[in-house]
Structures are given as C-alpha cells and as structure tokens.
Amino acid sequence: MKIFTTDAIKKADAVTIEKEPISSVNLIERAAESSAYWIYLNCKNYTRFTIFCGPGKNGSEGFAIARMLYLKGFDVDVFIDKSKSKLSDDALLNFKRLQDFSGITIYDFVEIDQYNFEKTVLVDALFGVGLSQNLEVIYKDVIQKLNLKKNPKISIDIPSGLFANHLNEENDIIFKTDYTLTFQFWKKSFLHPETGIYSGEVVVLDIKLNQEFIDKTETFDFVIDDDLILKIFKPRENFAHKGIYGKAIIVGGSYGKMGAAVLATKSAMRTGSGLTFVLAPNCGYTVLQTTCPEAIFIEGCEKKIIQIEEQENAVYGIGPGLGTEKETEKGLFKFLKNHQKPLVLDADALNMISKDESYLKIIPKHSIITPHPKEFERLFGKTENSFERLDLAKRKAKELEIIIVLKDHYTQVVTSEGLAFYNVTGNSGLAKGGSGDILTGILTSLLAQQYPSLEAALLGVWLHGKAADFAFEKYSREAMQPTDVINEIGNVFLSLNKKATTKL
Numbered sequence: 001m002k003i004f005t006t007d008a009i010k011k012a013d014a015v016t017i018e019k020e021p022i023s024s025v026n027l028i029e030r031a032a033e034s035s036a037y038w039i040y041l042n043c044k045n046y047t048r049f050t051i052f053c054g055p056g057k058n059g060s061e062g063f064a065i066a067r068m069l070y071l072k073g074f075d076v077d078v079f080i081d082k083s084k085s086k087l088s089d090d091a092l093l094n095f096k097r098l099q100d101f102s103g104i105t106i107y108d109f110v111e112i113d114q115y116n117f118e119k120t121v122l123v124d125a126l127f128g129v130g131l132s133q134n135l136e137v138i139y140k141d142v143i144q145k146l147n148l149k150k151n152p153k154i155s156i157d158i159p160s161g162l163f164a165n166h167l168n169e170e171n172d173i174i175f176k177t178d179y180t181l182t183f184q185f186w187k188k189s190f191l192h193p194e195t196g197i198y199s200g201e202v203v204v205l206d207i208k209l210n211q212e213f214i215d216k217t218e219t220f221d222f223v224i225d226d227d228l229i230l231k232i233f234k235p236r237e238n239f240a241h242k243g244i245y246g247k248a249i250i251v252g253g254s255y256g257k258m259g260a261a262v263l264a265t266k267s268a269m270r271t272g273s274g275l276t277f278v279l280a281p282n283c284g285y286t287v288l289q290t291t292c293p294e295a296i297f298i299e300g301c302e303k304k305i306i307q308i309e310e311q312e313n314a315v316y317g318i319g320p321g322l323g324t325e326k327e328t329e330k331g332l333f334k335f336l337k338n339h340q341k342p343l344v345l346d347a348d349a350l351n352m353i354s355k356d357e358s359y360l361k362i363i364p365k366h367s368i369i370t371p372h373p374k375e376f377e378r379l380f381g382k383t384e385n386s387f388e389r390l391d392l393a394k395r396k397a398k399e400l401e402i403i404i405v406l407k408d409h410y411t412q413v414v415t416s417e418g419l420a421f422y423n424v425t426g427n428s429g430l431a432k433g434g435s436g437d438i439l440t441g442i443l444t445s446l447l448a449q450q451y452p453s454l455e456a457a458l459l460g461v462w463l464h465g466k467a468a469d470f471a472f473e474k475y476s477r478e479a480m481q482p483t484d485v486i487n488e489i490g491n492v493f494l495s496l497n498k499k500a501t502t503k504l
C-alpha cells in the first residue's frame with residue numbers, strides 16, 4: 001500500500017470529487033459512515049460518546065459521526081469552540097444538520113472542566129491532515145485536558161496536532177489516542193517511534209478515493225500489505241525435490257553464543273530451504289547436531305570461526321553469535337572479497353564491517369543487511385531521529401546497491417532505488433534477544449529459494465512479524481520466546497497457502 005503525503009492526499013480527494021463525481025460533503029459523509037460503522041462494531045462496552053470537533057473537514061466528519069451514532073441509539077455530546085473559530089463551509093453544513101437532533105447537546109470548549117466524563121468514549125475530530133501551523137492556544141488547552149483523561153480515545157484520520165509526513169516540534173501538543181481511524185492510506189508519522197506513540201492502534205478505512213489516481217501517483221514509501229505478500233509468495237510445487245529449494249548456509253555461533261546459530265538454523269529450515277548447513281565452531285557441534293538434526297554441520301575452528309569456505313550454489317547468512325575476534329574478522333573479509341552472490345549480513349558481521357568504512361564496499365550487490373538502530377549508527381553514523389535515519393538508509397542503500405532492513409517497531413525495508421517499505425506485522429514481544437537471529441535464518445532461506453533480494457526481504461520481515469503475532473496470541477508479548485516464533489512459522493505458511501491456492 002502506498003503512503004501518500006499530505007499534498008497527494010489532498011489531490012486524491014480533489015480528483016475523486018471531480019471524477020466520480022461526488023460533492024466534498026458527500027465524500028466526508030462516506031468517511032464519517034465508515035468511521036461510525038467501525039465504532040458501532042467495535043465499541044461494545046460503551047453507549048456514550050463525546051465528540052470534539054474542529055473548524056475544517058475533520059470537524060465536519062465529527063459532526064456527521066455524532067449524527068450517525070445518535071441515530072444508532074448512542075448518547076452523543078459534541079464540543080466546539082463557540083467563541084472564535086469560524087467553521088469552514090463543509091463543517092458548517094454538517095453542524096447545521098446536527099441541529100435537527102435535540103438529543104445531541106452542543107457544548108463550548110470552556111465547559112470541559114464542568115463536564116461529566118464518566119463512561120464516555122472521546123472522539124477527536126479537531127484537526128486532520130489540514131493542520132497547517134502550530135495549534136492555537138484554545139485547541140492546545142483542550143488537547144492537554146483530554147490527554148489527562150483515562151477515557152478510551154479515538155482519533156479521526158490522524159491524532160489532532162500530529163503532522164502526517166514529518167516530525168513535530170519537541171514541545172508540540174498532540175492528542176494521544178488509543179485508536180486512529182485513518183482514511184485510505186497509512187500516514188508516515190504513525191510508523192515512526194517518535195510520532196507513532198500518539199496514534200495507538202491504526203485502522204485504515206477504505207473510502208474509495210479514485211483508484212486510477214492512486215495507481216499512477218508515484219510514492220517513495222509503502223506499507224507491506226497482504227496483497228503485496230500474496231503477489232510475492234510462491235507456494236511449493238507438487239513435484240518438487242530438495243535441489244529446487246536451494247542451499248542455505250548459516251555462519252554463526254561462538255563459545256557462549258551458540259544459541260544464536262541454533263535459532264537462525266532452525267528458522268532457515270522452517271522457512272523451507274532445500275538443504276540447510278550451519279558453519280560453526282567445533283565447540284557447537286553437539287548442541288547444533290542435537291537441536292538441529294536436519295542441518296548439516298560444517299566445522300569452523302575450535303571456539304570461533306576463522307574461515308568461511310565458498311560452496312557452490314549456496315546462499316550465506318552470516319552473523320548470529322559470530323563474535324568479533326580478529327581472526328574471525330579476517331576470515332569474513334577474505335570471504336566477502338571473493339564472494340559475488342547476494343547474502344544476508346547481521347549482528348556481529350555488521351559490527352565487524354562497521355570498523356572501517358571501506359569494508360562497506362565489499363558487501364556483494366543486492367545483499368540484505370539487517371541492522372538494528374545501534375548497528376545502523378555504527379555502520380553509517382549518527383542521525384537526529386528516525387525520519388533522518390530512514391533518509392540516510394535510502395541514500396546508503398542506493399550508494400551500495402544493497403537492501404537495508406532497518407529493524408524497528410515498524411521495520412523498514414529500504415531498497416537501492418531509495419524506496420522504503422514499512423512492515424506492520426510483529427509486536428513488542430519481539431523485543432528480546434534472539435529475534436534478529438530468526439530473521440537472518442528466514443531471509444537466508446528465502447534467498448536460497450531464489451526469491452529476488454527485495455522480495456525475500458519483504459516476505460521475510462512480514463513472515464517474521466506474522467509468526468510473532470501468532471506467538472503473541474498464544475503466549476502473550478511478555479512470555480513469548482524466539483523459539484515460539486519459529487514454531488509459528490508453519491502456521492503462517494498454512495494461512496498463506498490457503499489464501500494463495502484457493503481457486504474455487
């Protein structure tokens with residue numbers, strides 16, 4: 001799914017209005033209907049709603065939602081600024097429509113302190129993507145007061161005060177919501193840690209903006225959605241033999257860090273590589289042969305790996321638990337200098353590469369590197385925030401012709417064309433040692449199965465997150481372990497296969 005900038009969203013609204021054709025207020029009605037319907041389906045424990053409306057189209061939606069919820073039998077109150085703000089034409093129209101409903105009381109913002117907030121859901125329809133300047137004091141005041149309330153909160157389109165495309169100023173006042181019902185597109189700010197903390201759970205509602213315009217508009221940021229995954233995923237063929245599905249070699253493990261190699265190897269196997277090898281130090285022989293009997297052990301040195309031998313037609317995933325000893329570093333660079341095929345580099349492999357900028361240039365083209373923010377900083381330098389980090393990643397991915405999987409709450413797959421794909425599967429149960437090793441195993445396996453690098457990266461991060469979501473359902477974010485994630489990969493493939501092969 002494309003992520004549109006504010007300007008592109010405005011154009012999409014305008015083109016829809018012109019081409020469909022539909023009036024602006026009827027398009028607002030459609031957006032309000034989809035919001036009211038979602039609220040009706042999902043707010044089973046509440047019968048009371050308090051809706052805060054601003055002066056523009058977002059406020060207009062608020063008025064329409066108020067009317068719709070009231071007609072569904074809910075108790076509804078509305079707050080506006082009665083003193084200063086002038087309502088836009090669209091807002092005025094829906095405000096006037098409200099006045100036919102005597103059961104809906106319209107309050108002024110100054111009455112907030114006296115208002116009874118007991119058991120009511122707060123709906124934020126103050127500002128949408130039209131916020132053009134910092135908030136006026138009156139709105140800041142309202143938002144600050146509402147942020148102190150413990151009531152459930154829903155924002156319409158975007159939490160008021162938040163910008164869609166870029167970072168806010170440090171002291172900006174922003175509505176902190178539990179749910180954001182956003183129209184048509186994810187907004188970039190929902191996907192970055194500094195701003196995403198305001199948007200809560202995001203629900204994208206399809207309001208049928210002009211599809212032709214959406215298709216032809218060029219964007220640089222995307223969200224990985226199910227449609228994209230189904231286009232990439234190739235179900236296993238009936239007459240397959242192991243040779244078709246490639247040879248994955250995990251290179252990792254050192255004395256005391258053998259678990260990382262175990263996790264990567266297991267997840268490579270669970271993802272379907274035809275043959276899986278693990279190159280590890282001898283001290284890991286027993287643990288690897290016991291925990292991963294299906295994998296073939298390749299002997300490294302005694303307690304660390306000192307050389308990586310090139311094997312024909314193999315895809316390498318290097319790094320989990322590898323250690324950063326001098327001899328290992330030498331072995332890694334000797335291998336990388338002569339190796340041409342795309343591979344996966346993670347963890348200690350990246351830590352060794354970050355020792356010298358010139359090492360970056362020997363990463364084979366179209367390889368996938370998977371740094372977390374600290375590893376990224378060691379590789380490419382410090383940035384002020386995650387928006388700048390992504391911009392830097394785009395420049396570096398282009399320059400080095402590689403794919404950077406920037407691990408974060410919403411991991412970003414950054415391509416050598418300077419595009420970013422945000423992954424929205426996964427959860428904070430993955431914020432544990434070992435999760436990255438699993439991703440390395442998955443990516444190596446997909447590359448070995450001849451998925452092109454970008455497709456392997458997109459499918460890999462999605463699969464990893466989806467397996468984590470299944471593990472979370474069973475064990476909770478707190479208790480789930482990386483091994484539980486590996487054990488759920490099979491269930492993700494079951495559901496993918498079902499979707500990919502249902503023809504009748």
Ligand SMILES: NC(=O)C1=CN([C@@H]2O[C@H](COP(=O)(O)OP(=O)(O)OC[C@H]3O[C@@H](n4cnc5c(N)ncnc54)[C@H](OP(=O)(O)O)[C@@H]3O)[C@@H](O)[C@H]2O)[C@@H](O)CC1
Pocket residue numbers: 013014024025027028031032054055056057058059061088126127128129130131132133134135136139156157158183
């Ligand atoms: N038909 C459509 O086009 C569709 C629109 N949709 C909906 O519309 C939303 C965008 O609507 P919008 O453009 O009217 O902007 P919105 O966010 O409501 O606020 C703008 C108003 O606030 C004012 N204002 C701005 N900054 C301010 C400040 N700091 N402090 C105080 N006031 C400030 C600004 O005044 P102005 O700057 O123009 O003087 C203007 O009056 C979008 O998010 C979605 O919810 C969707 O349903 C799809 C169909």
Ligand SMILES: [K+]
Pocket residue numbers: 058124125126127128155156157158159160
């Ligand atoms: K809003």
